[in-house]
Each structure stands twice: as structure tokens, then as C-alpha cells.
Amino acid sequence: AQTVxxxxxxxxxQEAETVTLSxxxxxxxxxxxxxxxxxPPSRQMILVIRQEAYKQQNATENRFSVNFQKAAKSFxxxxxxxxxxxxxxxxxxFGVSGGYQKVTFGIGTKLQVIP
Amino acid sequence: GAVVSxxxxxVICKSGTSVKIxxxxxxxxATTMFWYRQFPKKSLMLMATSxxxxxxxxxxxxxxxxxxxxxxxxxxSTLTVTSAHPEDSSFYICSSLEGAGYGYTFGSGTRLTVV
Numbered sequence: 578a579q580t581v582x583x584x585x586x587x588x589x590x591q592e593a594e595t596v597t598l599s600x601x602x603x604x605x606x607x608x609x610x611x612x613x614x615x616x617p618p619s620r621q622m623i624l625v626i627r628q629e630a631y632k633q634q635n636a637t638e639n640r641f642s643v644n645f646q647k648a649a650k651s652f653x654x655x656x657x658x659x660x661x662x663x664x665x666x667x668x669x670x671f672g673v674s675g676g677y678q679k680v681t682f683g684i685g686t687k688l689q690v691i692p
Numbered sequence: 693g694a695v696v697s698x699x700x701x702x703v704i705c706k707s708g709t710s711v712k713i714x715x716x717x718x719x720x721x722a723t724t725m726f727w728y729r730q731f732p733k734k735s736l737m738l739m740a741t742s743x744x745x746x747x748x749x750x751x752x753x754x755x756x757x758x759x760x761x762x763x764x765x766x767x768x769s770t771l772t773v774t775s776a777h778p779e780d781s782s783f784y785i786c787s788s789l790e791g792a793g794y795g796y797t798f799g800s801g802t803r804l805t806v807v
Binding site: 612614619620621622623624627668670672679680682683684685687 | 736801
């Protein structure tokens, strides 16, 4: 079974600053995907970024980037130039490759961007 | 991108009645739909996985007779909460995978309140 751990229940960051959210996972699988999802107050789950485990290059999406350390089973999310709209719950998630496998979510980190 | 339409967004029902929640994939075929329950300020708890044309697979501890899942077509999956009680009040979210590894697309959620 897979586990996803997010050790920061809450974080805050000043607008325009950079913040890093931590995530570690445990698995015996070799082929998998990792995701960061954002859930704003509207509660709509939004995919922020995804990483294929076989790729060594860290994924980036505009102001969002990840630091993927496969050996350490670490998958942190860096948000640059934080904006007020980034205020949300952020969930790290793990999915096994191949077929339509269920996703395992971490407990989430509540991020507050301060004006 | 892939869109999953979920209805209703909010519903209030009386104890003992049944409520149906629908999730439709609008621009792709959803072979598999995942149904989650989310308690306030908590992560998503997978309830069951539905596959088109076959019986749903329920997670341990989820009552399959209370939470009826039907996935009769490639674009529609439904969750029916039968004989609802106040403890069933929660936020229910559906999710599907457009393609392996592309990321999971979520419905907008249904807030169920049982009075």
C-alpha cells in the first residue's frame, strides 16, 4: 500500500514571496505518478502539477515547480511569486501507472497568502 | 481539458430519504469513476471505484447498500445515498482519469446536508 505524508498542516507566505510545501511518500512500486492538487474555498479540486516517476527532470508549470527526489521519496512543491489566489488547501497525491488506478492523497497543507 | 460535471452542488434532504448525485464526463469517456467523501478540513477519503458496466469496488468500511453506485454508461456515474441520516452529511466528490497519468479530473462536489 502507498502512503503520502504532508507534515505541514498550515503555512503562510507574503504576497510575491516564495514558499515550499513538503510531501513524502512510501511505495514499493517503480512506475508511478505524483501530483499536487489545489482546493480553493470553492472546494473544486484543481490539478497544479504532475510528475512521472521515470522522469528525472523536475516538472514546472509557470510559477509552480517541484523538487522530485526519487531515492528519498520526496516531492515538494515550490510556489514562486505567490499570489492571493494561491490561498487554498494543497494536496499531494500518488497514483500507480498502468490502468485506472486509484489515487492516494495526503492530508493537505493549508496555505494562506498574506497581502 | 477534461471536464466532469457534478450535480447537484448542494442538497438538503430529510432523514430517511434517498439522494442521487450525478457525475458526467463531458468531453471524454470515463471508464472509471472514483467517488470520494471529504469531511471538513480533511483530506479526500475514497469510498468506491466504479467501472462502466460492472459492479463498483467499495473501500473497506463503506456500506455498499447505503451508498449505491451505478456506472451504466461511459459518460455517467451516479452515487445514491439511501436512507440518509445526519451522519451522512458531507462533501462528496467524483473524479475520473482522462488518460493514465494525465491527472485526475474532479467534479465540483456536492454538499449533502441531512436534516
